[in-house]
Amino acid sequence: DDVGFGTLKVLEGNKAAACAVLLCKPDVMAVYPITPQTSAVEKLSEYCAHGLLDCELVEVEGENSAMAVCIGASVAGGRTFTATSSMGLNFMFDTYIMASGMRAPIVMVNVSREQSPPTGPVAGEQDIMTVRDAGWVHIHAENCQEILDTIIMAYRLAEDPEILLPVTVSYDGFYLSYLAEGVHIPTQEDVDRFLLPVAELSRPVLIGPQGYMNVGIFASRPEIWAEYRYKHQVALDRVKRKMVEVTKEFETIFHRNHGELIEEYRTDDAEVILISLGSHTGTARVVVDAKREEGIKVGLIKIRVFRPFPRERLLEALQGKQYIGILDRSVALGGVGGHIFNEIQAVLSGLSHDVKALNFIGGLGGADVTKPLIARAIDQIYRASKGEACQEVTWLNLE
Structure with a gap:
């Protein structure tokens, strides 16, 4: 269907998320369905099938593999995306930690849902709060417009050379994933202009034509651990300043501001x-x-x-x-x-x-x-x- 670049359309939260990812042109997406995020990756699959998105869409057997695929593509220099919810985030947890430790600038959507038990596809934020200390940047959206805008900002933030950290954009399942409301869809030209500062960068690549470097190395000395954790923390602290800058630049181009921090x-x-x-x-x-x-x-x-x-x-x-x-x-x-x-x-x-x-x-x-x-x-x-x-x-x- 018509995406409607540069127009106001009525979109569900998951469709707004998919539209944002389309505008950001990822190289690789790894997807696995779980309620209530499924319709987001279904829409992205449609975009690929109809030729609107030139992207390698990898349909994996589970969320753990989805993040593993994103890590591999990201450390090879690709722009990546995945999405999950609830028990899928739990199943992904070991690779979720690996992604942040490897400083892989992946962008992921978590459509928040309660964790089991008791079992039930119902709203709640226990899933995302349980992984709050995994080293990722976590940004929470309030409405469908903010979902779209925040995903675009997330790529600019994650791929910044002073940050190079994965970002989770989280929003409430059911209340936002299936809520339909007016969403202003940016033009491709404006999104390209906003992402240009990171699109032109050549970030460190661990896997490429030149050969391979060690990924997820074994640290044999305590001082390596200390330095590693310290630099990770410093990068997270930089996000506070960068988020203010990114939000202001986003407002200049798109005339919207949802708050900074x-x-x-x-x-x-x-x-x-x-x-x-x-x-x-x-x-x-x-x-x-x-x-x-x-x-x-x-x-x-x-x-x-x-x-x-x-x-x-x-x-x-x-x-x-x-x-x-x-x-x-x-x-x-x-x-x-x-x-x-x-x-x-x-x-x-x-x-x-x-x-x-x-x-x-x-x-x-x-x-x-x-x-x-x-x-x-x-x-x-x-x-x-x-x-x-x-x-x-x-x-x-x-x-």
Whole structure:
């Protein structure tokens, strides 16, 4: 069908992802179906079959092999793509770690879904949060337009010579993968112009016509490990600066900005703050507006880049704020509350004033994070700001 370059079309999230990949012209894609990402790679397969995308499409027997194919193609100098969800990400895990350790600039989509058990194709962010420390860059999209735009930015970021790290673009399964909404599709010329700085680069190639170099070498001395991990961490830290630069350049060409590392909404005079990530952020904005009309000065912070975690930017945004609530769609099993809550607690240690932080876990197993639930969370933070004793962690869909 007609892709509609340079037009506004109604697209599902997975179709928006496929369109973004088409515009970025990968050399190799390795695909394996798993709900709810399947329609994304099906659309990419159609693009290849109809001659719209000149790409080697490798249909593998599982997600572990999909990432292995991408690693091989990437270290040979190719631009690569794959996609997965949930248990597929689990099955991929050992090669997922290898990709980041080899500094292979792969771009992958994870369409978030709950992990088993219990079993069920339902929404949740447990899958992507479980691999947060695997050394990849993690960017989360809020809506279908942001899915398309973020994938394009991901290639620019991953292939930057100062970064050379794989990037996972994650978005909520079902809520976004099958949601249809208006998406502005860029022209091929504009995307080519945006990606030109990395397209013209000759990055280090480990496999090529000149022969082979060792890949995934054996480290025989502790200092090699230390240097390796240090350089990996330094590259991840650089992402914070690069993401700001890439976002600004993207806005110059495409006239859209979804936030850099975080996005603030009505935070300037806010007395209480709600922190969110993913698709329910849009619902949270509506509730924030409603609570403002009730006289509650509440603001919202959306986390866009989860790895590297935007500590410095959050310290700036939370300066002077004393009461915050964190929405989590996953659980840090064996810890306290959810994964975002744990990260924010670490950030708060860098503030010079005390902050009361409350955690709200919701949306597990495909449960809706509704306006009443978010309103209830804001009310609880507000009551805490007035001196009421409130529990630290609240399970919104249970209590």
